[in-house]
Amino acid sequence: MHDYASMVEMLREIQALEFAVYDLALFLDTHPCDKRALEDHTKLVHRLNQLRKVFEDRYGPLRLDSQSPYPYRYINDPWPWEIHY
Amino acid sequence: MTRSESMSKGHDGMRLAEAYIPMQTFGETFDPRTALMYGTIFPELYRPYRPKHGKPHK
Amino acid sequence: MWFYEKKLQYPANVRGCDLGMAKYLFAQYGGPDSELSAAVRYLTQRYTMPIPQAKALLTDIGTEEMAHWEIIGTLIYKLTDGATPEQMRQAGLGDHFAQHDNALYPHDAAGVPWTAAYIQATGDPITDLHENMAAEQKARTTYEHLISLTDDDGVIATLSFLREREVVHFQRFGEALMLVREHYQHKHIFY
Numbered sequence: 001m002h003d004y005a006s007m008v009e010m011l012r013e014i015q016a017l018e019f020a021v022y023d024l025a026l027f028l029d030t031h032p033c034d035k036r037a038l039e040d041h042t043k044l045v046h047r048l049n050q051l052r053k054v055f056e057d058r059y060g061p062l063r064l065d066s067q068s069p070y071p072y073r074y075i076n077d078p079w080p081w082e083i084h085y
Numbered sequence: 086m087t088r089s090e091s092m093s094k095g096h097d098g099m100r101l102a103e104a105y106i107p108m109q110t111f112g113e114t115f116d117p118r119t120a121l122m123y124g125t126i127f128p129e130l131y132r133p134y135r136p137k138h139g140k141p142h143k
Numbered sequence: 144m145w146f147y148e149k150k151l152q153y154p155a156n157v158r159g160c161d162l163g164m165a166k167y168l169f170a171q172y173g174g175p176d177s178e179l180s181a182a183v184r185y186l187t188q189r190y191t192m193p194i195p196q197a198k199a200l201l202t203d204i205g206t207e208e209m210a211h212w213e214i215i216g217t218l219i220y221k222l223t224d225g226a227t228p229e230q231m232r233q234a235g236l237g238d239h240f241a242q243h244d245n246a247l248y249p250h251d252a253a254g255v256p257w258t259a260a261y262i263q264a265t266g267d268p269i270t271d272l273h274e275n276m277a278a279e280q281k282a283r284t285t286y287e288h289l290i291s292l293t294d295d296d297g298v299i300a301t302l303s304f305l306r307e308r309e310v311v312h313f314q315r316f317g318e319a320l321m322l323v324r325e326h327y328q329h330k331h332i333f334y
Contacts, residue, residue, distance in 0.1 A: 008154075011150060011154075012154055013118075014150065015121055015150065015151070015152065015153065015154060016117035016118045016120065016121040017117050018150075018152075019117065019120055019121045019126075019152060019153075020114075020115075020116075020117035020120045020121070020126050022152075022203075022207065023120060023125055023126040023127070023311065024114075024126060025203060026200065026203055026204065026207075026311065026312075026315050027109065027111070027127070027315075029196055029199040029200040029203060029315065030108070030196050030200060030315055030318040030319055030322060031108075031109070031111070031318075032195075032196065034111050036111050037111045040114065044117070061149070062148050062149045062150060063146050063147070063148055063149070064146065064147070065146060074149070079149065080149060080150055080151045080213070080217065081151070081213070081216065081217040081220050081221070083151075083154075084156060085154030085155070085156050103324070104273065104276075104317075104320065105317075105321070106314065106317025106318060106320065106321060108318055108321060109314060109318065121153065121304075122300075122304075123304075123307060124303065124304040124305070124306070124307025124308055124310075124311070125307055125308075125310070125311050127311070130307075130310060130311050130314060131307065132307070132310050133303070133307070134286075134287050134290060134303060134306055136287070136290060136291055
């Protein structure tokens with residue numbers, strides 16, 4: 001079992017990466033031919049997917065289509081609005 | 086001639102009665118942690134709110 | 144379709160219980176320029192956008208607005224957590240408590256319930272994009288008012304994040320407006 005502070009710390013790192021991806025994605029929506037933006041997006045998506053996998057293996061699924069050990073772990077507390085960041 | 090007067094004459098390829106926003110060009114970006122803290126990854130779009138004496142500025 | 148991701152977009156913290164601020168934050172939970180209005184507006188208008196860039200943008204900003212709605216809900220939940228009926232009454236949330244206890248409900252800061260009349264979808268993409276740019280400005284101003292109403296550092300950081308998103312979204316809708324207009328000029332359609 002890992003402690004709460006480490007869970008929150010990794011969650012914050014995921015939030016940062018996912019946010020960077022999202023802001024780049026909105027840029028790409030109106031600039032689909034911008035190669036440099038797309039390259040940055042690709043790199044960050046790769047890092048995000050890796051980190052998300054590590055987090056989910058350690059602390060449980062973030063999505064209902066992530067694999068879960070028995071018993072189904074997606075439902076476990078804390079839910080996002082209950083976490084002190 | 087002021088900039089707004091120049092635009093009113095239809096210069097700069099702009100037409101009357103239309104709103105214009107310049108297309109952003111891709112440049113430097115913040116690292117992800119900084120981007121999350123600031124609310125954008127783009128330094129040129131970062132426009133922090135600075136309240137004056139606790140009152141909303143105009 | 145959508146999948147829920149079990150995380151907030153931004154780590155929203157509060158210092159402690161503050162019922163007065165919770166009441167004001169309902170402006171962005173169920174008010175005219177709330178995150179709920181924004182989400183429903185963009186996700187409704189997107190069907191009649193004429194170019195791929197605009198369809199994508201309205202889908203993605205609309206989706207982000209749902210994440211913002213969740214952040215505002217989280218702030219209100221945390222600020223009201225553990226409040227007694229008497230405390231709610233004294234903070235001006237007695238009317239809310241009578242109908243909703245400590246549950247959240249999409250109404251504005253004065254208790255007026257959310258309505259679809261806050262949004263429009265005209266079928267004219269140029270008109271709809273102007274509405275969206277105006278909506279982002281109205282929400283930005285509302286966040287500035289809300290920031291002025293609190294001294295809680297966690298709430299201020301969260302509201303400042305959400306305010307900055309309005310600035311970015313305004314730029315993107317502006318770019319979509321330019322692209323849509325260009326699209327119509329190529330097709331020799333003028334509005």
